[in-house]
Amino acid sequence: MRVAMSSSPSKSGSSCGEEDTELRRGPWTLEEDTLLIHYITHHGEGRWNLLARCSGLKRTGKSCRLRWLNYLKPDVKRGNLSPEEQLVILELHSKWGNRWSKIAQHLPGRTDNEIKNYWRTRVQKQARHLKIDENSAKFRDAIRWFWMPRLIQKMEEEAHSSSSSSSAMETQSSPPMSLLLNQASQASLEAPLQQGSLMISEPTKKNPSSGENYCTSPSFSSSHSMNISNQFPHQITEIPTSPYEFGNIVYNTNNSLPKGCYNYYVDNNGGYDIEGFNNLSSSMSTLGHPLDNSASAHYHVTENNWIIQGDVADNLLCNMDDLW
DNA sequence: AAGGTCATCAACCGCCCTTCC
DNA sequence: TGGAAGGGCGGTTGATGACCT
Numbered sequence: 001m002r003v004a005m006s007s008s009p010s011k012s013g014s015s016c017g018e019e020d021t022e023l024r025r026g027p028w029t030l031e032e033d034t035l036l037i038h039y040i041t042h043h044g045e046g047r048w049n050l051l052a053r054c055s056g057l058k059r060t061g062k063s064c065r066l067r068w069l070n071y072l073k074p075d076v077k078r079g080n081l082s083p084e085e086q087l088v089i090l091e092l093h094s095k096w097g098n099r100w101s102k103i104a105q106h107l108p109g110r111t112d113n114e115i116k117n118y119w120r121t122r123v124q125k126q127a128r129h130l131k132i133d134e135n136s137a138k139f140r141d142a143i144r145w146f147w148m149p150r151l152i153q154k155m156e157e158e159a160h161s162s163s164s165s166s167s168a169m170e171t172q173s174s175p176p177m178s179l180l181l182n183q184a185s186q187a188s189l190e191a192p193l194q195q196g197s198l199m200i201s202e203p204t205k206k207n208p209s210s211g212e213n214y215c216t217s218p219s220f221s222s223s224h225s226m227n228i229s230n231q232f233p234h235q236i237t238e239i240p241t242s243p244y245e246f247g248n249i250v251y252n253t254n255n256s257l258p259k260g261c262y263n264y265y266v267d268n269n270g271g272y273d274i275e276g277f278n279n280l281s282s283s284m285s286t287l288g289h290p291l292d293n294s295a296s297a298h299y300h301v302t303e304n305n306w307i308i309q310g311d312v313a314d315n316l317l318c319n320m321d322d323l324w
Numbered sequence: 325a326a327g328g329t330c331a332t333c334a335a336c337c338g339c340c341c342t343t344c345c
Numbered sequence: 346t347g348g349a350a351g352g353g354c355g356g357t358t359g360a361t362g363a364c365c366t
Contacts, residue, residue, distance in 0.1 A: 046351090049350075066335065112355085340353085
């Protein structure tokens with residue numbers, strides 16, 4: 001069937017009277033919204049073409065459905081995506097690609113359209129800025145190694161700020177983080193192309209590399225640990241065997257954490273810049289860092305843990321607050 | 325202040341699958 | 346069983362507002 005966006009009336013039988021000759025298009029008016037809400041309130045969802053005919057709306061069934069699902073439905077969330085939600089999107093997109101509706105199932109209140117728009121306007125934009133193919137392993141690694149840790153950092157920051165202001169409020173507003181991440185983890189288990197699961201752990205107290213207590217920037221009392229189980233990521237090329245640095249960012253491997261763990265440590269500084277990221281990216285590529293774009297080799301994450309730490313990373317990385 | 329550019333997002337399009345008759 | 350209708354999904358477009366010069 002092809003829904004003709006034309007003025008031709010429906011051929012199917014209908015008890016809802018005469019059809020109009022002109023179907024409306026474009027932005028919905030308040031009157032149309034009210035009409036749609038009123039109709040669905042009394043008749044429920046579904047049978048969208050019938051709804052379109054019977055409600056008096058001069059819209060196609062598809063248009064009505066889209067308007068309801070993406071905008072009018074009571075449980076649709078409005079406003080910016082939280083860092084937790086962004087993290088889930090990044091994680092699930094790495095598994096499923098552009099399966100927006102499937103990803104949306106794990107983000108209560110968010111629509112596939114919203115997630116798709118987010119990806120196109122934010123994520124793809126960064127790929128363009130970095131001059132990296134959005135589908136490349138390099139870009140996926142950039143997301144995993146820098147942007148996801150940054151989101152985790154923001155989540156921690158928000159958790160700290162909300163806990164300091166009101167623990168009661170936190171229990172009201174924070175559950176989506178654990179909920180969503182659990183869902184992402186569960187989704188990973190269900191995914192046919194399973195590449196890993198994702199969870200947020202309690203802050204690690206020790207630097208796994210040195211065994212010493214790990215200390216981030218003064219304004220941030222705990223490090224962030226992101227554990228991602230094995231089989232992930234599959235594109236990464238080679239692993240450094242000893243710590244090495246870029247500016248104040250240290251890359252390290254160690255075997256002190258349980259196999260299957262994949263840890264990021266990010267400091268609390270923001271204010272990154274695109275150029276810095278590009279420099280970092282190219283530097284890492286020359287040394288065979290995961291940002292290397294070679295797809296021929298495989299990274300066995302079960303044997304390694306990476307550390308990224310520093311206190312003036314703002315000179316090296318993108319400004320995540322601007323990016324996201 | 326005005327015009328140009330860019331980013332965002334609601335809405336539409338076309339394809340495809342499922343359900344119904 | 347096959348065609349029509351209903352509905353879902355990913356890709357794309359265009360209106361609008363923010364920002365810049």
